[in-house]
Amino acid sequence: MAKKWVYLFTEGNANMRELLGGKGANLAEMSNIGLPVPQGFTITTEACTQYYEDGRKINDEIMAQAMEGVRTMEEINGKKFGDLNNPLLVSVRSGARASMPGMMDTILNLGLNDEVVAAMIAGNPDPKFERFVYDSYRRFIQMFSDVVMEVGKKYFEQLIDKMKAEKGVQYDIELDASDLKKLAEQFKAEYKKQLGKDFPSDPVEQLKLAIEAVFRSWDNPRANVYRRDNDIPYSWGTAVNVMPMVFGNLNDESGTGVAFTRDPATGEKKLMGEFLKNAQGEDVVAGVRTPMPIAQMEQEFPEAYEQFINVCNILENHYHDMQDMEFTVENRKLYMLQCRNGKRTAQAALKIACDLVDEGHKTEAEAVAMIDPRNLDTLLHPQFDPGILKRSVPVGKGLGASPGAACGKIVFSADDAETWHARGEKVVLVRLETSPEDITGMKASQGILTVRGGMTSHAAVVARGMGTCCVSGCGDIQMDEAAKKFTLGGVEFHEGDYISIDGTTGNIYDRRIPTVDATIAGEFGRVMAWADKFRTMKVRTNADTPADAKKARELGAEGIGLCRTEHMFFEEDRIAAFREMICADNKEDREAALDKILPYQQNDFEKLYEALEGCPVTIRFLDPPLHEFVPTEEEDIKRLSIAQDKTMEEIRQIIASLHEFNPMMGHRGCRLSVTFPEIAKMQTKAVIRAAINVKKKHPDWNIEPEIMIPLIGDVKELKYVKQFVVDTADAEIEAAGSDMKYQVGTMIEIPRAALTADQIATEADFFCFGTNDLTQMTYGFSRDDAGKFLNDYYNAKIFENDPFAKLDQSGVGKLMEFSISLGKPVNPKLHFGICGEHGGDPSSVEFCNKIGLDYVSCSPFRVPIARLAAAQAAIAQAKEQG
Ligand code: PEP
Ligand code: MG
Numbered sequence: 001m002a003k004k005w006v007y008l009f010t011e012g013n014a015n016m017r018e019l020l021g022g023k024g025a026n027l028a029e030m031s032n033i034g035l036p037v038p039q040g041f042t043i044t045t046e047a048c049t050q051y052y053e054d055g056r057k058i059n060d061e062i063m064a065q066a067m068e069g070v071r072t073m074e075e076i077n078g079k080k081f082g083d084l085n086n087p088l089l090v091s092v093r094s095g096a097r098a099s100m101p102g103m104m105d106t107i108l109n110l111g112l113n114d115e116v117v118a119a120m121i122a123g124n125p126d127p128k129f130e131r132f133v134y135d136s137y138r139r140f141i142q143m144f145s146d147v148v149m150e151v152g153k154k155y156f157e158q159l160i161d162k163m164k165a166e167k168g169v170q171y172d173i174e175l176d177a178s179d180l181k182k183l184a185e186q187f188k189a190e191y192k193k194q195l196g197k198d199f200p201s202d203p204v205e206q207l208k209l210a211i212e213a214v215f216r217s218w219d220n221p222r223a224n225v226y227r228r229d230n231d232i233p234y235s236w237g238t239a240v241n242v243m244p245m246v247f248g249n250l251n252d253e254s255g256t257g258v259a260f261t262r263d264p265a266t267g268e269k270k271l272m273g274e275f276l277k278n279a280q281g282e283d284v285v286a287g288v289r290t291p292m293p294i295a296q297m298e299q300e301f302p303e304a305y306e307q308f309i310n311v312c313n314i315l316e317n318h319y320h321d322m323q324d325m326e327f328t329v330e331n332r333k334l335y336m337l338q339c340r341n342g343k344r345t346a347q348a349a350l351k352i353a354c355d356l357v358d359e360g361h362k363t364e365a366e367a368v369a370m371i372d373p374r375n376l377d378t379l380l381h382p383q384f385d386p387g388i389l390k391r392s393v394p395v396g397k398g399l400g401a402s403p404g405a406a407c408g409k410i411v412f413s414a415d416d417a418e419t420w421h422a423r424g425e426k427v428v429l430v431r432l433e434t435s436p437e438d439i440t441g442m443k444a445s446q447g448i449l450t451v452r453g454g455m456t457s458h459a460a461v462v463a464r465g466m467g468t469c470c471v472s473g474c475g476d477i478q479m480d481e482a483a484k485k486f487t488l489g490g491v492e493f494h495e496g497d498y499i500s501i502d503g504t505t506g507n508i509y510d511r512r513i514p515t516v517d518a519t520i521a522g523e524f525g526r527v528m529a530w531a532d533k534f535r536t537m538k539v540r541t542n543a544d545t546p547a548d549a550k551k552a553r554e555l556g557a558e559g560i561g562l563c564r565t566e567h568m569f570f571e572e573d574r575i576a577a578f579r580e581m582i583c584a585d586n587k588e589d590r591e592a593a594l595d596k597i598l599p600y601q602q603n604d605f606e607k608l609y610e611a612l613e614g615c616p617v618t619i620r621f622l623d624p625p626l627h628e629f630v631p632t633e634e635e636d637i638k639r640l641s642i643a644q645d646k647t648m649e650e651i652r653q654i655i656a657s658l659h660e661f662n663p664m665m666g667h668r669g670c671r672l673s674v675t676f677p678e679i680a681k682m683q684t685k686a687v688i689r690a691a692i693n694v695k696k697k698h699p700d701w702n703i704e705p706e707i708m709i710p711l712i713g714d715v716k717e718l719k720y721v722k723q724f725v726v727d728t729a730d731a732e733i734e735a736a737g738s739d740m741k742y743q744v745g746t747m748i749e750i751p752r753a754a755l756t757a758d759q760i761a762t763e764a765d766f767f768c769f770g771t772n773d774l775t776q777m778t779y780g781f782s783r784d785d786a787g788k789f790l791n792d793y794y795n796a797k798i799f800e801n802d803p804f805a806k807l808d809q810s811g812v813g814k815l816m817e818f819s820i821s822l823g824k825p826v827n828p829k830l831h832f833g834i835c836g837e838h839g840g841d842p843s844s845v846e847f848c849n850k851i852g853l854d855y856v857s858c859s860p861f862r863v864p865i866a867r868l869a870a871a872q873a874a875i876a877q878a879k880e881q882g
Contacts, residue, residue: 008073009041013029016028021241040242042239082203090245104217104223109136134180159187233800255279256281256328260272276291284454350379350524368871384515395488399460412481428447442462448471450470451474474508537848537854541859546608594678598686609691610694619683627663670712677724714756718746749771766833769833771834813851832852833853833854840866845866
C-alpha cells in the first residue's frame with residue numbers, strides 16, 4: 001500500500017505529533033474529544049522531508065493524497081473549492097513537532113478569486129458582508145504574494161497606508177467596502193507589476209503553491225536560527241494543516257482571540273488573553289490594533305465566552321498543562337483553531353509546575369521533566385538594583401511581556417541592534433512592533449520595547465522564548481522612527497540615549513538603572529529540590545575565585561570540577577613575580593620567583609577550600625602557553641627589565657622566543673611541567689598546605705585534594721609529572737604530620753589520551769573530560785576562531801549547532817565513551833567528570849548521564865540548569881528501563 005501522507009483530523013491524535021506536527025496532532029485530539037474544530041486535514045512532516053529529498057518538489061503521490069483530502073474536506077463541510085454558490089475557503093498553516101511560533105508560514109483566506117468574490121457578494125446583500133468579502137480578498141492577495149511568492153509585504157503596506165491617508169483614517173477597520181475593493185485591485189496590479197504575471201485565480205493552484213511555501217518556510221533563515229537556539233533538528237520537517245476558514249472578520253458579531261489558561265508571564269492560575277473584534281488571527285499577533293483583554297469578551301460575547309471557558313477547563317484537564325489557544329468567533333459561535341502547551345517564562349514554568357503537582361495533575365518527576373532547563377537561565381538574569389529602582393520614577397508604562405530588567409542605549413532597528421551589539425554596546429530595541437525578520441536584532445538586545453501589540457504579539461512571544469526582557473504595547477509613545485526619536489511622558493528620547501525597562505511591571509525609565517543578580521528561592525527552590533532527589537549525577541562548578549565558588553554553592557554546586565589556576569596569576573600583585581619566573585635564566589631564579597607566588601596561591605586555595613566547606617575541589621595545574629603572560633605594553637616591559645636586571649632588548653627577545661605558530665598545540669599543559677617541574681612542585685605545595693591548614697580549622701570536613709594534570713596525550717607524560725607531584729605532596733604531608741589523602745588525575749582532552757585511556761588509567765585517580773580542547777583537537781577546529789566560519793557551516797547544513805557549545809556525541813562523545821570503557825576495567829576506582837563548556841548544556845548533560853559520568857562541572861550560573869538537566873536525564877533513563 002502506498003505510504004499515507006495525509007490524515008484527516010478525525011484520523012489523528014495527540015500522540016502523533018512526530019508525524020502530524022504539534023498543531024496537527026492537537027487539532028486531531030480536539031476533534032476526538034468533541035471540541036468545535038473546523039474539519040480539515042494534515043499533510044505529514046514526512047511529506048516535508050520527502051519534499052526536500054525530492055529536490056524541493058512535492059511529488060505526485062503526496063499531491064494526489066492532498067487533493068483527496070480536499071475532496072473529503074469539501075464533503076464534510078458541504079462547500080467546494082471555487083464554487084460560486086458555496087465556496088470553500090481554507091487556511092494553510094505550518095506546524096512542526098516542537099512549536100516554533102511565528103517562524104514559518106501561514107496563508108489565510110485561500111480559495112478566493114474574482115468570480116468567487118462576486119458570487120459571495122451577490123448572494124448576500126448586506127453591505128457589511130461586502131466589506132468583509134473584500135477585506136478577506138485583499139488580505140489573501142497580500143499574504144499570498146508575501147508568503148508564497150515572496151513579493152515584499154512593504155509594497156502592500158504602502159498601498160494600505162496611502163489609502164488610509166487619502167481617507168483620513170487611522171485603522172484598517174475604518175476602510176469601507178469600496179476602499180477595500182480598490183485595494184484588492186491595486187494589490188493584484190502590484191502583484192503583476194512585481195512578478196510579470198496575473199494573480200493565480202484557480203484555488204487548486206493557489207493551494208499547491210501554498211503547501212509548497214509552507215514546506216519551503218521550514219528552511220527560512222529565521223526558522224534555522226530558532227531551531228539552533230532551541231535544539232530542534234532540521235531533519236524533523238514541518239507538517240501542513242489545511243483547514244476550512246471561519247471568519248473573525250465577518251462582522252461585529254465575530255472576532256478572534258489568543259488565550260492562555262494560566263498567565264504565561266507569572267504562572268498565576270487565571271485565564272489570560274486577548275480578543276479582537278471583527279478581525280482575523282494575524283491581526284492579534286501582528287499587533288496591528290491593541291486588542292481587548294479576554295475578560296471583556298464576557299460582556300460582548302457571553303455565550304461564546306462561556307463556551308470558551310468550558311473548553312479551557314476541558315483542555316487543561318485533558319493535557320494536564322497550561323494551554324495556549326487560538327480561537328475564532330464567527331457570528332457568535334466559537335471555533336477552536338489551535339491548542340498547545342503554552343510557552344512560558346521560567347518564572348511561570350516553575351509556578352505552574354508546582355501548582356500542577358499541588359492540584360494533582362502531575363507527579364514531582366513529571367513536574368521536573370516539564371521545565372526547559374535552558375529557560376532557567378533567565379531567572380538568574382539580573383534585576384534592577386532595588387534601592388535605585390525605588391528612587392526612580394517611570395516615565396511610562398507598557399505591558400510586562402517578558403520579565404527581567406534591561407538597561408541599554410536606544411536603537412530603532414534590528415539591524416542597528418546587531419551592529420551596536422557587535423561593537424560591544426548594550427542596546428534596547430524600540431519599535432512600533434516587531435516582525436519575525438527582526439529575530440537576530442532582538443537577540444542582540446538587552447530588552448525590547450514596542451508601541452503596539454499585546455502580550456501575545458510577536459515581540460512578546462519571541463522575547464519570552466529567548467528569555468529577553470520585553471515591554472510591549474506602550475501606546476503612549478509618540479514614535480518618529482524616521483528621525484530616530486520618540487517622546488514618552490514628556491521626555492524626548494533619541495538614538496543612543498539610555499533607557500531602562502522592566503519586563504515584569506512594564507515600567508519604562510528614562511535613565512540608566514544598574515542591575516543585580518537574582519537568587520534561588522520559592523518555587524525555584526522547590527523544583528530544584530525535586531530535581532536533586534531524582535538525579536544520580538553530581539553537579540560541580542568551574543570556579544577560580546572564592547566569590548565564584550560561593551555563588552556556585554548558593555546555586556547548588558557540589559564541588560569544584562575545575563579551578564583554572566592560571567587565572568590567579570594574572571592578578572595585579574602576582575603577575576610581576578610570574579613574569580620574573582618566565583624570564584628567569586636558570587632553575588634557581590625560577591624557583592626564587594615561584595617562591596614569591598607560593599603564598600598567594602596557597603592563600604587562594606585556602607579560600608576556595610573554605611568556600612566549598614568540605615566538598616571536593618579539583619585544582620588543575622598551569623595550562624596556557626607562557627606567551628599569554630608576558631607584557632605587551634612598553635611600560636610593563638621596562639618594569640620587568642628593571643626587576644630582572646636585563647635590558648629591554650633582552651626582555652623583548654625572551655618574549656619573541658615564546659612565539660609559537662600553533663600556541664594551542666604548543667608548549668602548554670603538562671608540557672610546561674615537563675620542562676619546568678618546579679612550577680608543578682610549587683603548585684603542589686600550595687594545594688597541600690592549603691588543604692592541611694583548612695582541615696585543621698575544620699576537622700569534620702572531608703578534604704581530599706584532587707590535583708589535575710592537563711593536556712596529557714601519553715601515559716609517560718602523566719607518570720613523569722605525577723612523580724614530582726607525589727614526591728612533593730608526600731613530603732609536605734609528612735612534614736605537617738598529617739595523614740591527608742589526595743588524588744592525582746588527568747584531563748582527557750587530547751584524542752590520543754582517549755585512545756590510550758587504558759594505559760593512562762594505570763596512573764590516574766580520575767579522568768575529567770576537557771571537551772573544549774577535545775572538540776578542538778578532534779575536529780581540528782581552533783576553538784578561538786571557528787566562530788568565523790561556523791555560519792557557513794550552518795548555511796550549508798553541515799552543522800546544526802556549534803560543537804563547542806553542544807557536544808558532538810557521535811565523534812567527541814564516542815571518544816569519551818571509549819575512554820571510560822578502556823579505563824574502568826583497568827582501574828575500577830577511577831571516577832569520571834566533564835569540565836568543558838558542555839557540562840552546562842542540557843543535551844550534553846543528558847549524554848554525560850547516559851555514558852555514566854559521575855559529575856558534570858559548569859560555570860556557576862549554569863549549575864541549576866545542569867542540576868535540572870541531570871534530573872531529567874535520570875527520569876528519562878528510569879522510564880526507558882521500565
Ligand atoms: C577543556 O579543554 O575543555 C577545559 C576545560 O580546559 P580549558 O578550557 O581551560 O582548556
Ligand atoms: Mg583544556
